[in-house]
Amino acid sequence: MIDIKKVEKIIAKRKKEINFLKNNEVLAIAIKNKRKEGELTQSEIAKGICSISYLSKIENGQCHPDNYYVKEIMTKMGMDLSDLNNKDYLFELKFFIDLMFEKNDLEMKRYLEKFITKGNGASAVLIRLGGYLYFYSYPEALKEIIVLNNMLKSLRDYELKALMYFIALYETDKYNFKVGLNYVEILSRFSVEHLSLNVLIDLLKYRIHVYLNHPILAYEMYLKLEKAINEKMIFTRLYDLYFYRILLLIFNELYEEAQIYISKISLFKNAKNNEIYLLRGLIEKAYGNYEEAIEMLGMVKNNFKDESTIYILECCAFMKNASLFRHYEKILNAKEIKSDYLNVVMKVIESSLFDDLYNIKNTITQNIKLIETKSKYNYFYKIFLNYLVEFQAMNSKYKTVMEIQNRLLQK
Secondary structure (H helix, E strand, O other): OOOHHHHHHHHHHHHHOOOOOOOOHHHHHHHHHHHHHOOOOHHHHHOOOOOHHHHHHHHOOOOOOOHHHHHHHHHHOOOOHHHHHHHOOHHHHHHHHHHHHHOOHHHHHHHHHHHOOOOOOHHHHHHHHHHHHHOOOHHHHHHHHHHHHOOHHHOOHHHHHHHHHHHHHHHHHOOOHHHHHHHHHHHHHOOOOOHHHHHHHHHHHHHHHHHOOOHHHHHHHHHHHHHHHHHHOOHHHHHHHHHHHHHHHHHOOOHHHHHHHHHHHOOOOOOOHHHHHHHHHHHHHHOOOHHHHHHHHOOOOHHHHHHHHHHHHHHHHHHOOHHHHHHHHHHHHOOOOOOHHHHHHHHHHHHHHOOOHHHHHHHHHHOHHHHHHHHOOOHHHHHHHHHHHHHHHHOOOHHHHHHHHHHHHOO
8 A cells, every 4th residue: 555654755845846746737747657657767768858857847847848858758758749638637537526525426437437548647547546446346446556656756736635535445445444544634734625525535534433433533523524514515425424423323322313313314315225224234233133133234235235244244143143144254255355354353253153252362362453453442342342351251350351441441
């Protein structure tokens, strides 16, 4: 994945270089990207045409180059005017992010199909990356992230901000919540203004705080987003705001209030049965109605499929239904890219199916660093610690029990 420290250095450098990519931006990006695609050095391109320092200024948009030099450089790299016209899709990238914000699935599919063959300009790659993430094509998204990692220094501020958002989204979708939060935090250093992107970033931050079970921080983000949504009348995202609010209520065992909110969002025009099934399934599970919970959670698809399957495995463990557990376990194991954290969760739930506290304890202690890095204080973190309490109490280690219980209270 892209190194956060590397991005921080790029941001710091750009604050000092006021003129960075301000002049002849399309030309600068096109020449630099074409040279890197051909794995050519500045020395190789500049030889016989101009000085290396002059070529560097052209690539960084820090001068108005003479047409003679531009023509010679482009000829040497096999470029023509179409390279300049087709390499710059910044406007289209912003429009694509507007579509993401509006949840315009049909138009986004059309746009993604259009840009699959639009070359390797940064904005075109970012459009593909955003589209793959939106439609849950994670292997393809990962390939585009690798491509963009080699283009970091040539990305414009807006492109870099969009990339950091997409990576934060990728990590969050893979249940790497704390890693996702690290990428989100770096986005506050960008001064780029674009309402759609900025609200998407805040919604992602809100979602991460919900899953990490940070109720105070999540509620602060909720109030901020509710105000922005009502002031700007961007109601397409009001549903998301309430959806994650309900999840937070469920994670904190406030089921009656959660049911009131579920009734409200069910009336929304853009309400999705997929997400309503997840919420109702979680409440049924909380009340011990495991068969009803499995029925609801089994109807969940797309981005919440993995999550709902994990909750189904929990229900199977509570019911001691090993055959049903194996059925849903196969579904998760068939995934092309699966989170290490999900593997740990599955192992713990599988051990609970057979009341194997010793194996639960070993799985948790062997993976404690991963657990605390990815998900400290979230729903499963609390379950893990409660299992450790049960194991230590069984072995009469009451001092250890008190220490673990104190960790639970630190949330």
